Amino acid sequence: MQITAQRCSQCQRLFINPKYICNDCGGTVFEEVNIPGRGRIYSYTVIHVPTEEFRDQVPYTIAIVELDYNQSIYRIVARILPGGENKLKVGSDVTFTGIDERAYCFVITPRVNK
Ligand SMILES: [Zn+2]
DSSP, X not given: OEEEEEEETTTOOEESSOOSSOTTTOOOOEEXXXXXXXXXXXXXXXXXXXXXXXXXXXSEEEEEEEEEXXXXXXXXXXXXXXOSSTTOOTTOEEEEEEEEXXXXXXXXXXXXXX
Protein backbone atom coordinates (compact mmCIF):
# COMPACT_ATOMS: atom_id res chain seq x y z
CA MET A 1 0.00 0.00 0.00
CA GLN A 2 1.26 3.47 -0.82
CA ILE A 3 1.33 6.54 1.39
CA THR A 4 -0.20 9.71 0.00
CA ALA A 5 2.13 12.63 0.62
CA GLN A 6 1.90 16.27 -0.43
CA ARG A 7 4.35 18.16 -2.59
CA CYS A 8 4.49 21.94 -2.51
CA SER A 9 3.68 23.15 -6.01
CA GLN A 10 5.94 26.16 -5.57
CA CYS A 11 9.20 24.74 -4.11
CA GLN A 12 8.61 20.98 -4.59
CA ARG A 13 9.25 20.12 -0.94
CA LEU A 14 7.56 16.87 0.05
CA PHE A 15 5.56 16.45 3.25
CA ILE A 16 4.27 13.16 4.56
CA ASN A 17 1.94 14.75 7.09
CA PRO A 18 -0.65 17.06 5.49
CA LYS A 19 0.09 20.78 5.54
CA TYR A 20 -1.87 23.90 4.78
CA ILE A 21 1.21 26.08 4.43
CA CYS A 22 4.67 25.02 3.22
CA ASN A 23 7.32 25.33 5.96
CA ASP A 24 9.92 26.41 3.41
CA CYS A 25 8.29 28.87 1.07
CA GLY A 26 4.85 29.62 2.52
CA GLY A 27 3.14 28.14 -0.53
CA THR A 28 -0.43 26.99 -0.07
CA VAL A 29 -0.91 24.83 -3.16
CA PHE A 30 0.00 21.16 -2.87
CA GLU A 31 -0.24 18.16 -5.14
CA GLU A 32 -0.68 14.59 -3.96
CA VAL A 33 2.19 12.17 -4.48
CA ASN A 34 2.03 8.45 -3.74
CA ILE A 35 5.20 7.07 -2.22
CA PRO A 36 6.01 3.43 -1.46
CA GLY A 37 4.76 2.31 1.95
CA ARG A 38 7.94 0.51 2.91
CA GLY A 39 10.36 1.70 5.55
CA ARG A 40 12.30 0.72 8.62
CA ILE A 41 12.14 1.39 12.32
CA TYR A 42 14.38 4.26 13.35
CA SER A 43 13.29 4.14 16.99
CA TYR A 44 10.33 2.86 18.98
CA THR A 45 8.71 2.67 22.36
CA VAL A 46 6.12 0.35 23.83
CA ILE A 47 3.35 2.09 25.73
CA HIS A 48 2.17 0.28 28.88
CA VAL A 49 0.63 3.24 30.66
CA PRO A 50 -1.77 4.87 28.19
CA THR A 51 -3.97 7.88 28.23
CA GLU A 52 -7.63 7.11 28.99
CA GLU A 53 -8.50 7.02 25.30
CA PHE A 54 -6.09 4.14 24.56
CA ARG A 55 -6.58 2.13 27.75
CA ASP A 56 -8.02 -0.89 25.91
CA GLN A 57 -5.10 -1.05 23.47
CA VAL A 58 -2.06 -1.58 25.73
CA PRO A 59 0.60 -2.60 25.18
CA TYR A 60 0.94 -0.72 21.91
CA THR A 61 3.95 0.39 19.96
CA ILE A 62 4.78 3.83 18.66
CA ALA A 63 7.73 4.13 16.31
CA ILE A 64 9.55 6.59 14.17
CA VAL A 65 9.60 5.01 10.73
CA GLU A 66 12.05 6.05 8.06
CA LEU A 67 10.87 6.07 4.47
CA ASP A 68 13.23 6.38 1.52
CA TYR A 69 11.94 8.33 -1.43
CA ASN A 70 13.77 10.14 -4.20
CA GLN A 71 17.14 9.89 -2.42
CA SER A 72 15.75 11.53 0.71
CA ILE A 73 14.74 10.04 4.04
CA TYR A 74 11.43 10.99 5.62
CA ARG A 75 10.61 10.15 9.22
CA ILE A 76 7.05 9.76 10.46
CA VAL A 77 5.50 8.77 13.75
CA ALA A 78 3.56 5.55 13.33
CA ARG A 79 1.86 2.67 15.11
CA ILE A 80 3.44 -0.77 14.70
CA LEU A 81 0.87 -3.56 14.76
CA PRO A 82 0.31 -5.70 16.69
CA GLY A 83 1.49 -3.94 19.84
CA GLY A 84 4.10 -5.20 22.26
CA GLU A 85 7.75 -6.02 21.79
CA ASN A 86 7.43 -9.06 19.51
CA LYS A 87 10.23 -9.20 16.97
CA LEU A 88 10.81 -5.46 17.08
CA LYS A 89 14.27 -4.10 16.47
CA VAL A 90 15.67 -0.80 15.38
CA GLY A 91 16.25 -1.27 11.65
CA SER A 92 13.42 -3.80 11.16
CA ASP A 93 11.71 -3.44 7.80
CA VAL A 94 8.07 -2.39 8.03
CA THR A 95 5.19 -2.15 5.57
CA PHE A 96 2.41 0.42 5.61
CA THR A 97 -1.08 -1.05 6.11
CA GLY A 98 -3.27 2.05 6.32
CA ILE A 99 -4.36 4.92 8.51
CA ASP A 100 -6.37 4.17 11.64
CA GLU A 101 -7.55 6.84 14.07
CA ARG A 102 -5.31 9.33 12.21
CA ALA A 103 -2.21 7.15 12.85
CA TYR A 104 -0.03 5.70 10.12
CA CYS A 105 0.00 1.94 10.78
CA PHE A 106 2.75 -0.48 9.82
CA VAL A 107 3.48 -4.17 10.33
CA ILE A 108 6.87 -5.87 10.39
CA THR A 109 7.63 -6.91 6.81
CA PRO A 110 7.61 -10.70 6.66
CA ARG A 111 10.94 -12.21 5.67
CA VAL A 112 10.86 -14.08 2.41
CA ASN A 113 12.90 -17.28 2.52
CA LYS A 114 14.49 -18.08 -0.78
ZN1 LIG B 1 7.15 25.26 -0.65
